[in-house]
Amino acid sequence: MEKSRPHVILSGAISVDGKIATKTNDSKLSSQKDIQRLHKLRSSVDAILIGKNTASRDNPLLTVRHVKGKNPIRIVLDSKGTISKTSKILQSSNKVPTIIAISKKITKKNLEKLEKFPVEIISTGNDSVNLKLLLKKLSKKKIKTILVEGGGTVNWEFVKHNLFDEMILTISPYLLGGEDSISYLRGTGFSRISHSPNLRLKSVKRLKNHLVLHYVKL
Numbered sequence: 001m002e003k004s005r006p007h008v009i010l011s012g013a014i015s016v017d018g019k020i021a022t023k024t025n026d027s028k029l030s031s032q033k034d035i036q037r038l039h040k041l042r043s044s045v046d047a048i049l050i051g052k053n054t055a056s057r058d059n060p061l062l063t064v065r066h067v068k069g070k071n072p073i074r075i076v077l078d079s080k081g082t083i084s085k086t087s088k089i090l091q092s093s094n095k096v097p098t099i100i101a102i103s104k105k106i107t108k109k110n111l112e113k114l115e116k117f118p119v120e121i122i123s124t125g126n127d128s129v130n131l132k133l134l135l136k137k138l139s140k141k142k143i144k145t146i147l148v149e150g151g152g153t154v155n156w157e158f159v160k161h162n163l164f165d166e167m168i169l170t171i172s173p174y175l176l177g178g179e180d181s182i183s184y185l186r187g188t189g190f191s192r193i194s195h196s197p198n199l200r201l202k203s204v205k206r207l208k209n210h211l212v213l214h215y216v217k218l
């Protein structure tokens with residue numbers, strides 16, 4: 001029987017105080033060794049998923065470059081289709097398979113912009129992208145594993161809706177502080193510790209001063 005959703009792995013790098021970026025959007029926390037580990041992980045999954053703020057602030061490529069391996073499909077959650085036409089993701093969409101997940105909120109102009117690129121457009125939800133429905137549709141497309149690479153809003157939605165199976169988190173040796181820096185999980189947060197998913201620590205890998213924690217959700 002087909003699984004109703006793909007296997008979801010949350011991935012990211014945090015400072016020791018749990019931040020994924022400074023208020024001025026400095027987010028490069030991983031070391032070179034850790035980036036190599038990430039690229040190996042990328043090459044083992046079917047798709048990578050990010051939110052539209054990460055797409056605009058980081059302007060990432062989301063490819064496998066630091067090790068040999070295949071590029072996964074790239075998925076951007078972008079309800080209103082605001083991703084820039086000059087973004088690396090759209091500009092490289094003729095080389096790397098790309099899905100833009102939109103909702104009914106998209107404007108005609110933005111839809112027409114997206115349709116000029118060789119991307120697949122999947123629409124779910126009235127306001128934000130409906131994650132459960134999107135995952136179901138991705139499952140039907142034989143996408144079996146997804147690496148969620150942030151940012152904080154997207155990470156929270158996957159945790160809140162219990163839509164993940166594993167988490168691989170690098171703790172990098174920095175202290176960023178500040179109310180306006182970006183936390184690994186944004187959103188409203190849980191009101192009680194008992195509402196948190198239970199995690200089993202599967203492994204800890206030390207990369208000099210960086211720690212890679214691998215958790216499995218119980």
Ligand SMILES: NC(=O)C1=CN([C@@H]2O[C@H](COP(=O)(O)OP(=O)(O)OC[C@H]3O[C@@H](n4cnc5c(N)ncnc54)[C@H](OP(=O)(O)O)[C@@H]3O)[C@@H](O)[C@H]2O)C=CC1
Pocket residue numbers: 011012013014019020021025026027028029050051052053054055057058077078079080127128129130131149150151152153154155157182186
């Ligand atoms: N250190 C690290 O490992 C990483 C750091 N980062 C950093 O994170 C920051 C960005 O995080 P953040 O601002 O929280 O934004 P996100 O990248 O999480 O994007 C959030 C946006 O995605 C869109 N979206 C559409 N549907 C959904 C849905 N169902 N659930 C959640 N989001 C949805 C929404 O915009 P709309 O309504 O318009 O569709 C939403 O505002 C950047 O500074 C980046 O550098 C990012 C990744 C990794």
Ligand SMILES: Nc1nc(O)c(N)c(N[C@@H]2O[C@H](COP(=O)(O)O)[C@@H](O)[C@H]2O)n1
Pocket residue numbers: 011012013027028029030038050054055058059060061062063149150170
């Ligand atoms: N694991 C991890 N460590 C960091 O320090 C990071 N900043 C990120 N960011 C994620 O990787 C994307 C950049 O990918 P490319 O190098 O452009 O391929 C970025 O957008 C985040 O999703 N991850």
